[in-house]
Amino acid sequence: MSGADESEVVDARGERCPLPVIRLARRVAERPHLRFVTVLATDPAAAHDVPAWCRMRGHRFVEARAEDGHTAYVVEVVRPSRPAAGP
Amino acid sequence: MARDTLLAAAEVGWADPARLHAEGRQARALLDRSREVVAAGLGVRPSEVSFLPSGPTALARAVDGVSYAARRRGARTVASAVEHSAVLVPGRARAAAAEDPALLAEVGVDRAGRLDLDAWRAALAVPGSVVAVLQSANGEVGTRQPLATARDAAAAHGTPLVVDAMASLGRDDVPAAWDVLVGDARSWGGPPLGILVVREGVRWQWSQARADVEHGRSDVTPWVPLALAAAEAWQQSAATRDDDARTAHALVDEIRAAAAAVPDTEVVGDPDDRLPHVVTFSSLYVDGEAVVGAFDAAGFAVASGSACTSSTLEPSHVLAAMGVLTHGNVRVTLPLPAVSPALADDVAAFTAAIGPTVRGVRDQLGVADL
Structure with a gap:
């Protein structure tokens, strides 16, 4: 896949916080054309930390879907990426 | 501070306050004195104060007593989503056991951790809500809760408010808006000791009450040195x-x-x-x-x-x-x-x-x- 609407999956199943969020951020940083990322995670902290990361980085958290034995977190990458205003 | 007062208290208050020998009577007098000090510090009557083995025990007991006393009206607890696990964990277990998720309402908070008052009012309006629980301030993030408004909302339905002040007593103003108050002497530099205050006139009955220990609110006579050390710590920290x-x-x-x-x-x-x-x-x-x-x-x-x-x-x-x-x-x-x-x-x-x-x-x- 290429172009401006790329979509990828980050498989972070079995990984503990903060690794799922780090892997998500790494993928977004490395792929400038990435538009949607789906993070697969089993770590319960991802349910809070993926949306929080989106808020802090100015991306859009689309949804969390329960799948077989894990959760899929869908993120829409908003570029240029800009952190949300500080506290 | 806690260590020194506890060591001194152990010297004089070691006996069982339920016994009638001289040492027992001395221990009873020290226990009464400790209760008077804590009551005066909180601005309540000694008869309203019970000492329990721990703060979380006192908190769970506080909820139980209000809920059991109102059991004919319902069994629903309304609590904020950031309450102590001593409220939320047994509450969820009761709801799960009864296969009725409505038995525990966990009311949301904003990004700062402050109670959503509109959601709180809506949760209290659900029939069968018999006890409301709110902390004075959150011990993890520090945010104070709007106790006066939250209590007014509960009182409008005749529902008593249990206030968990385990994080704030001795460090912040003593809460005024409550029907049942819970604390832990650790928050003011004392030893671990649960404080349960049931305001006179509030309908409260422990579901497991067996004997008249601590005004019928416990089954364990407090270890007098702990109560004495808690009272001493309150007095020592009050001046500053x-x-x-x-x-x-x-x-x-x-x-x-x-x-x-x-x-x-x-x-x-x-x-x-x-x-x-x-x-x-x-x-x-x-x-x-x-x-x-x-x-x-x-x-x-x-x-x-x-x-x-x-x-x-x-x-x-x-x-x-x-x-x-x-x-x-x-x-x-x-x-x-x-x-x-x-x-x-x-x-x-x-x-x-x-x-x-x-x-x-x-x-x-x-x-x-x-």
């Missing part, structure tokens, strides 16, 4: 309480400013309307266990609400309910100056260490560029 609170508030301001200056670090909880001595922040891409370990190695004892630092895999339910980052979390609870005379210097050293410590953990994870 307002000054101590002002000092702690200013020191926490310094920690908040230093943490907020670290890249991708959120200081959570209300910046002003908060406990004087508690501060929590979370750093993006940081492992909670690693950062607590790094601070520990540098001589700072901090806690964390991150999942990787808990025995379960779950992060802090408080941070989760607030919608803030749960990883890379650091929580600082300032001790009383009487316990820690070098507090200001320690805080200065800590504020200087936050940036380098977080940076060091990030470098180990190779995330400095993210």
